[in-house]
Structures are given as structure tokens and as C-alpha cells.
Amino acid sequence: KxxxxxxxxxxxxxxxxxxxxxxxxxxxxxxxxxxxxxxxxxxxxxxxxxxxxxxxxxxxxxxxxxxxxxxxxxxxxxxxxxxxxxxxxxxxxxxxxxxxxxxxxYREVTQILQQRMEKAAENLEFEEAAGFRDLIESIKKVEIRQKITDFGGVDRDIIAAASTNHEAVVQIFFVREGKLVGRDHFHLNGVAGDTNDEILQSFVKQFYAGTPFIPREVMIEYEIQDSQLIEEWLSQRRGGKVSVLVPKKGQKERLMELAHKNAALVLTQDSEKIRREEARTAGAMAQICSWLGIEGVTRIESYDISNINGFQSVGSMVVFEHGKPKKSDYRKFRIQTVQGPDDYASMNEVLTRRFRHGLEEQKTLNEKKWNEELGSFTRFPDLIMMDGGKGQVHIAEQALESLGLAIPVCGMVKDDKHRTRGLYFHDRDLPIEVGSEGFYLMTRIQDEVHRFAIEYHRSLRSKEQVKSVLDDISGIGPKRRKALMRHFQSLEKIRDATIEELLEAESMNEKAARSVYAFFHKQDAADENE
Structure with missing residues (x-):
């Protein structure tokens, strides 16, 4: 890290x-x-x-x-x-x-922020005042944390550990120039049978092998073997003397006790948190598989179509691995062969393109003996979950069959009030446990694939609107249109920009900026007169 x-x-x-x-x-x-x-x-x-x-x-x-x-x-x-x-x-x-x-x-900056906050509040600029308030609070938190220690300007790390039979947490306090500037903890698995001193020795070697900064002192909770060799190694890495110490008394010992208490607290909280997370992710996937009567599912893909009466029809693909969204594998599709609002035909196109592309990539990567991670569509799902019932499932099965693929497909069925009520698999409806972790994972998948499709559709409509509006302005061609959108991100921000702000965009000169400004402000004046 x-x-x-x-x-x-x-x-x-x-x-x-x-x-x-x-x-x-x-x-x-x-x-x-x-x-x-x-x-x-x-x-x-x-x-x-x-x-x-x-x-x-x-x-x-x-x-x-x-x-x-x-x-x-x-x-x-x-x-x-x-x-x-x-x-x-x-x-x-x-x-x-x-x-x-x-x-x-922090005395001067706190005073300045306080004055600006009060002035903003007097001017009824409450959002700006709240921003100044948050900065003041942030300063106070840093001040309190830094007052905990004062070791005469020395850089040191304070490391303590707490463990159970199978896991451990290592807590580090970072002291820089005598002030506690931060802390972090690390959750370790696979420590069965290890003592705390063994855990600390292993951790110190791994942690300082990967961090660019080595402090002058490393304070640890227990005596460790090879401490002299570790001191020599750290000194060599730092380019100066490093001491590895075990505090025995005074403020240093009290701070070590605090680090140990933090480690123990985090260990308790993390263990519970990990159990809850496993239940809502991997546990939820296992529950869905038990409802379907299948095994070995780690990757799920889901698809959706979004359009307005067939205009700018798009498809989306989302991926969940071990019950968690894998956004790097999400994909978008612009529908190319379907005219009008035909969701079934659009879905057939999306699935056919997705898996045909994947098969072609697999063939190319195998021929060149390249890693499958180089492909965009190479990895296939263990299960496809369609946002719909019988019709959507059959479309998916037909698309896969035409490509010679056998991947399980189920449908997430909703009731009349658009709430998830069950699964459709192998030509029959399957009941599910409403309110269970599996139920909530299905809901998250449905919401995510729907959100991803709608956002893509909106972005295309927005770009189309921007293109049509900016094309009407004299002196604004494709290059400047792209530069304006890259700089301002939306048509509204371009409309509200001053000439000076328009000039900030790449390739814009004063004549073009005045042309854009005049276009929108003449339009505003015309709107007011109507």
C-alpha cells in the first residue's frame, strides 16, 4: 500500500x-x-x-x-x-x-476560516459557510490527534498486534517530527499457531520491504528474533541508523498499550464485519445456487436494454464475482440491427455480439498463447441472470445455442408491483426466500444492470442534444465542440460560462468564445420575451 x-x-x-x-x-x-x-x-x-x-x-x-x-x-x-x-x-x-x-x-488559519464562515452566514450563503465549518472541524481533529504525542521531533512507527487462533490484526501509529500524524491496521489470515512476536517479526519484514519511508525508530510490542539483523537491514534501506525498540515505561509504553487496544478492538470488529460481508456476497451466491440446484458459480452476468420508443436503444452487461460487482468487466452496447422498440431482438443482438466476440478473442489468444486477461470478452459467466421471466430466458438460451454454448440461464421474475418474487429456471418458476441474503443479492443485480443501462442511454441522448445545439453556432465545428464538452462536461455549464471561461477550453479563440456566448444569451433573451 x-x-x-x-x-x-x-x-x-x-x-x-x-x-x-x-x-x-x-x-x-x-x-x-x-x-x-x-x-x-x-x-x-x-x-x-x-x-x-x-x-x-x-x-x-x-x-x-x-x-x-x-x-x-x-x-x-x-x-x-x-x-x-x-x-x-x-x-x-x-x-x-x-x-x-x-x-x-493552525491558529491563524482557524481564525481566517472562522471569519469567512461568519461572513458567509451573514450573507445567507449557508452552503459556503458549511464548507468553512467542515474545514475548521477537520483542523480540530488533526490538532487533537497530534497533541497525543510529542517525542522531541523524532520520526517513529509504533507497532502492536492482537490475534486469535486463525487471524490477527497489526496496528501501526505513525509519529512524524514528534506528532502522531496517522494510524493504520492490517488484517492477517493464516496465522494459526503463530505467537504475537512471530506475527510481528513477519509483518515488519513485509511492511518495510514495500514502504518508501523508514523512520528513525521502530517501536514494537514484543521482543523478536533477529532484531539486530532487521535493524541493519532497515538502516541500509533508510541510509541512516534505525533502532528497533520495545518500550518498557512512560509515555511510549502507554502509547503501545493504546495501539494494542486498538488492534484488539479492530480484530473483534473486523471479524464480525468479514462474516457479515461473506454472508451478503459469497453466502448469497451460494443461496441462489441452492435454489437453482447448481454448483461452482463464481461469476454471474446480467443484461438489460434501455430506449425511449426505440430511440438510441442500448444494452448493458454487468458482472458479479463472488457476490460483488466487478465494474472493470461491465460492458455497453449500442444496438445496431434493430429498428424500433423491440427488446427481445435487441437482447438477442447484445448476447450474440458479446459471446461471439468472446469466442473470437479466445481463439486469437490461444493461437498466440497470450493470457486470457488481455481480452475484453474472454471470460464467460458460470450463470446468466436475466432481468425478466420466460421470454428473456428463452431469448438468451437461443442466442447461446446458436453459438454452441451451454451456460445456465435463469430469469429474475417480478410481481405486478415490480418487486422480485422468484426465479425462472428450466421452464419452471422457483420460489425464493424473500428477505434473505440471496434475495437481496438478486435485487442488487437487477438494480445495477438497470442503472448501468439507463445511465448509458442518458449519456448518448445528452451528447446528441449537445451536438445538435452546438452545431448551430457559427465557428464551432467538431473539434471545438469536443473541446467544449471535455472542458465543461455539460451543455448547461457551457450556457452559463463567461467569455473568459469559454477561452479556457482548448482550441477556443476570442471570436469563437464570443460566438458561443452570444448564441446562448440571445436565446435566453428570446426565451424571456416569449
Whole structure:
């Protein structure tokens, strides 16, 4: 696992404060690691919103004045040093204040946020006031956590373990420059027969082999074998002396006790959580299989069709493995051969294309001896669950039979009130246990395949609408139309944009921006006069 850091580019003339997943040996200063990504993001947000530290990749002062200021300048989150709108001295002063925030001095920023929150509330801007309130609360949480320890500026990790017969949890507290900046826990299986010191020794080797930052001290709950060899290995990785210690008294021992209590609590909570998750996923799949009288199902596929009177008809495919959605395997289909609202014919097309494509991929991958993971449709399901009854199931069976495939197909049948009531399999209705985990998994599959189809259909209709509207504007061709949509994401945002904001889109010049602005504002005026 790679923990996030905050990177401060102190080697630049106009330094930046950035989010980073890597800690490189460069001229930058790093804060972290943060085990909570939100904490790092909150700190960055405050640095940008309050102190207007730049985020762009421009090399300053070399690139000063070469391009227009970015969107952050227009929304008042940057003072545009790229244009020379702020002196280097003023920028550095703001930057130093932001740096103090990262170093743990929250007094000034809390005061500024409090004032802005009160001003926003006075102006009845309650949503903005709530945003400032949330930032203040985030600061308070960080302050409380960092007050827990103060070890004179030393970097150290504090590691404790709790275990049962078959599983264990290792808890780590991260102390950086004397302050507790975060914590994390790791759930371990397959530890039957291992003692806590053996668990810790194995964990330390694995954890520090994969993390880029090695602290000066590693405090562990129990004495471990080969501690001297591990110290030498860690020192070599760090490029400096590392001590592996077992605290015996004082604040360090109390913090170790706290880490152990956290590990024990997480172990209890995680065990129950894992049992519940297994019941609603793998357990639910097993229940569905028992209703159908089949075994060996790990992958389920489901399909749906969406259209409005046959317009922009689309199909969707969703995948569940071990009872969980596998979104990387979801697929979308634009119906090509069916005219009008014919769901059965559309479904036949979708299934035929999906499995024919899969068979062709399998053949190609086998011939070239490539891994099946390289294919988009290579993996076939163990079970197909159709959102419907007899008609949908027979369409699926016919499509599979035409391709020489034998995959079990069942239908998820709904009642008159559109609620799932049973399964259709092998030409007969099968009862199900309403309210069971299997029932709820069927409902999730139905909801997901329906949602995926509708969202795809809406996106196509939206693109069609945007295309037809923007095509009516002088100076806007396919390239600029795509650039506008890529930049603004919706027709409404293009309509509301100022000329300056329109110029931010790629390939837009002033003439084209004025043309777009004039088109929508003339249209607004015409709408008002009607």
C-alpha cells in the first residue's frame, strides 16, 4: 500500500504544495505519510483556498506571461504569479504561512476560516459557510490527534498486534517530527499457531520491504528474533541508523498499550464485519445456487436494454464475482440491427455480439498463447441472470445455442408491483426466500444492470442534444465542440460560462468564445420575451 504525502517544492522560485504518492530524493520537502487521504486533501485545499498557493506545472518565472491564467485565478484560488499579478515576495509570504499550517500551526488559519464562515452566514450563503465549518472541524481533529504525542521531533512507527487462533490484526501509529500524524491496521489470515512476536517479526519484514519511508525508530510490542539483523537491514534501506525498540515505561509504553487496544478492538470488529460481508456476497451466491440446484458459480452476468420508443436503444452487461460487482468487466452496447422498440431482438443482438466476440478473442489468444486477461470478452459467466421471466430466458438460451454454448440461464421474475418474487429456471418458476441474503443479492443485480443501462442511454441522448445545439453556432465545428464538452462536461455549464471561461477550453479563440456566448444569451433573451 502506498500512503499519500504532501510534497512542497521548495527548490522552485514560486514553490507549490502538491499531493503525492511517492517520496523521491529531490529538492522537495515531504509531509507524511498520511494514512487518511482526506486529511492530506483537506490540508491542500486550505493551502490553495486561503493562501492561494499555485498548482500549475508552469516553470516560473521562465513561463511568465506566455499563457492566460488558469481557472483557479478566476475562482480566486490563485493570485496568478504566472502573469506577474503578485510579486515574488508577496507570494513567498503567503507560501510561508501555508507551510506553517502544514507544520502544525493552525491558529491563524482557524481564525481566517472562522471569519469567512461568519461572513458567509451573514450573507445567507449557508452552503459556503458549511464548507468553512467542515474545514475548521477537520483542523480540530488533526490538532487533537497530534497533541497525543510529542517525542522531541523524532520520526517513529509504533507497532502492536492482537490475534486469535486463525487471524490477527497489526496496528501501526505513525509519529512524524514528534506528532502522531496517522494510524493504520492490517488484517492477517493464516496465522494459526503463530505467537504475537512471530506475527510481528513477519509483518515488519513485509511492511518495510514495500514502504518508501523508514523512520528513525521502530517501536514494537514484543521482543523478536533477529532484531539486530532487521535493524541493519532497515538502516541500509533508510541510509541512516534505525533502532528497533520495545518500550518498557512512560509515555511510549502507554502509547503501545493504546495501539494494542486498538488492534484488539479492530480484530473483534473486523471479524464480525468479514462474516457479515461473506454472508451478503459469497453466502448469497451460494443461496441462489441452492435454489437453482447448481454448483461452482463464481461469476454471474446480467443484461438489460434501455430506449425511449426505440430511440438510441442500448444494452448493458454487468458482472458479479463472488457476490460483488466487478465494474472493470461491465460492458455497453449500442444496438445496431434493430429498428424500433423491440427488446427481445435487441437482447438477442447484445448476447450474440458479446459471446461471439468472446469466442473470437479466445481463439486469437490461444493461437498466440497470450493470457486470457488481455481480452475484453474472454471470460464467460458460470450463470446468466436475466432481468425478466420466460421470454428473456428463452431469448438468451437461443442466442447461446446458436453459438454452441451451454451456460445456465435463469430469469429474475417480478410481481405486478415490480418487486422480485422468484426465479425462472428450466421452464419452471422457483420460489425464493424473500428477505434473505440471496434475495437481496438478486435485487442488487437487477438494480445495477438497470442503472448501468439507463445511465448509458442518458449519456448518448445528452451528447446528441449537445451536438445538435452546438452545431448551430457559427465557428464551432467538431473539434471545438469536443473541446467544449471535455472542458465543461455539460451543455448547461457551457450556457452559463463567461467569455473568459469559454477561452479556457482548448482550441477556443476570442471570436469563437464570443460566438458561443452570444448564441446562448440571445436565446435566453428570446426565451424571456416569449
Amino acid at each position: 502506498t500512503y499519500p504525502y504532501i510534497k512542497v517544492t521548495t527548490g522552485e522560485a514560486y514553490p507549490r504544495i502538491l499531493f503525492s504518492r511517492l517520496m523521491k530524493k529531490d529538492k522537495s520537502k515531504y509531509f507524511g505519510p498520511f494514512t487518511c487521504q482526506a486529511t492530506a486533501k483537506d490540508a491542500l485545499e486550505m493551502a490553495h483556498k486561503i493562501y492561494h498557493v499555485r498548482t500549475c506545472n508552469r516553470v516560473l518565472p521562465r513561463d511568465q506571461g506566455k499563457e492566460r491564467p488558469c481557472l483557479n485565478y478566476h475562482i480566486k484560488q490563485c493570485d496568478a504569479p504566472c502573469q506577474g499579478y503578485i510579486s515574488k515576495e508577496e507570494y513567498q509570504e503567503n507560501f510561508n504561512k501555508a507551510l506553517k499550517l502544514l507544520e502544525g500551526d
